[in-house]
Amino acid sequence: MSDLAFSSFTLIGVDALKFLQGQVTVNVETLAENTTQYTVICDLKGRIHFGLWLTKRNPESFEIVTTEDQSEEFAKHIKKFGAFSKMKLEPTGSVFPTFTHDRTTFSTEATDISAWKVQAITHGEAFITQAIEHVFQPQELRLHQREGVHYDKGCYLGQEVIARLWFKAKPKAWLHLIQATGTAPAQAEQLNKGVQVVNSVAVDDGYMALVVARPDALEELDVTVLNLPEYLSGDVARPA
Numbered sequence: 581m582s583d584l585a586f587s588s589f590t591l592i593g594v595d596a597l598k599f600l601q602g603q604v605t606v607n608v609e610t611l612a613e614n615t616t617q618y619t620v621i622c623d624l625k626g627r628i629h630f631g632l633w634l635t636k637r638n639p640e641s642f643e644i645v646t647t648e649d650q651s652e653e654f655a656k657h658i659k660k661f662g663a664f665s666k667m668k669l670e671p672t673g674s675v676f677p678t679f680t681h682d683r684t685t686f687s688t689e690a691t692d693i694s695a696w697k698v699q700a701i702t703h704g705e706a707f708i709t710q711a712i713e714h715v716f717q718p719q720e721l722r723l724h725q726r727e728g729v730h731y732d733k734g735c736y737l738g739q740e741v742i743a744r745l746w747f748k749a750k751p752k753a754w755l756h757l758i759q760a761t762g763t764a765p766a767q768a769e770q771l772n773k774g775v776q777v778v779n780s781v782a783v784d785d786g787y788m789a790l791v792v793a794r795p796d797a798l799e800e801l802d803v804t805v806l807n808l809p810e811y812l813s814g815d816v817a818r819p820a
Contacts, residue, residue, distance in 0.1 A: 585647070586645050587645065587671065587673070588674070589651075590644075590669070594667070596640055598665070599662050601733070602735065604620065604634065604736060605619050605728060605730070605742070606729065606730055611634070613636050613637060614635065615636075617728060618705065618723075619728045621657070622739075622742065624737065624741075627714045628716050630708065631707050632644050675687060678696065704726075704812040715776070717742065717751065719745055720792045725814065753775075755808070757791075757808050758804065758805055759783070760789075760801075764786075774800075777790075778792060
């Protein structure tokens with residue numbers, strides 16, 4: 581059994597697209613309709629505050645899924661920042677994930693969340709919960725390689741820091757998939773000075789985890805580094 585759960589919202593109104601464009605890291609204007617895209621809202625330091633599965637139905641109607649433990653705080657955030665926007669956020673209840681065609685989608689039909697978690701982690705689909713708010717930067721999680729960050733869009737929360745890292749630097753640590761024996765570590769746990777857990781799941785004889793790590797720090801641990809999907813296996817830095 582998994583204690584992970586998900587909450588769904590609708591965001592509807594003439595200002596919905598404009599508002600989201602100033603909040604999330606993805607370019608909402610060019611987002612394909614009826615396709616669920618994982619993206620994030622960052623804080624002013626460029627670290628991820630909320631993780632969102634965003635589905636654009638049309639420019640005035642969006643469906644948004646967060647982990648349940650972020651849902652209340654997320655709703656307060658939208659109410660605060662969207663107070664003067666012509667739109668309305670409405671909770672629509674619990675939803676359940678399915679991993680198909682290298683993408684997570686949601687429905688009201690119950691699914692095996694533990695099985696989904698294994699698939700998501702195996703495919704490098706890092707996700708944010710309350711335990712890791714304000715910890716990681718999007719580039720560290722390879723979110724740009726998942727089309728969850730666009731560096732050529734307008735301003736949004738944390739954009740200045742995120743863009744500076746992309747255009748002028750490179751993260752010292754980034755997302756890797758590991759497998760090891762023992763008990764699955766908690767989110768945000770430091771396995772050593774250069775390895776921090778994003779998501780983990782118990783499997784036969786041990787666990788798998790997505791970690792943000794310096795490659796040299798991984799070599800100091802008794803873990804097996806597994807291959808991520810090809811689109812997540814390249815250099816996280818901006819191409820020269």
